[in-house]
Amino acid sequence: MENFKTKLIQLREEAQAHIARADAAEQLKKKIIDENIHKGHEMLSLQVKLERVEKALDKAEQKMRENKETLDQGEVRKTEGEENAKKVADLETELDTVSRSLREATEKVREMDIKTEQYERRVHKLENECKVFETKAQDLTKEYDAIKSEMDQTIENLAVL
Secondary structure (H helix, E strand, O other), X not given: OHHHHHHXXXXXXXXXXXXXXXXXXXXXXXXXXXXXXXXXXXXXXXXXXXXXXXXXXXHHHHHHHHHHHHHHHHHHHHHHHHHHHHHHXXXXXXXXXXXXHHHHHHHHHHHHHHHHXXXXXXXXXXXXXXXXXXXXXXXXXXXXXXXXXXXXXXXXXXXXX
């Protein structure tokens, strides 16, 4: 019976050791499950963060594309601006040339106007002189006709005598 008691004690000790081991395994299992749940939550949180980061990355890439397009448009506008500035400079040069030509032409027109006025005065003076000479010519023609007629009468009177 002693043997039996020893065996029973030994079995009890083994049972308690198994129970302790089972409790330790249960605690380890619970700890692992808790860690798994925690890691699951952490993984979910990281997935949400990843989605946010991917969205932010997409937005940043879109913004970068838009900025690149804006930059390209800016470069095009800069080039157009430079071309327009060159055209403006060319047009200003042409305007200066045309302005000089216009001033020269205006000066020549003024000179022509002055000469025209002088010639008109001269023509008017010559016309007046012409009228005076025509009047003198008419007077002389009348005087000549009168003298001729008087002479013809005198010749007729002499011929009659």
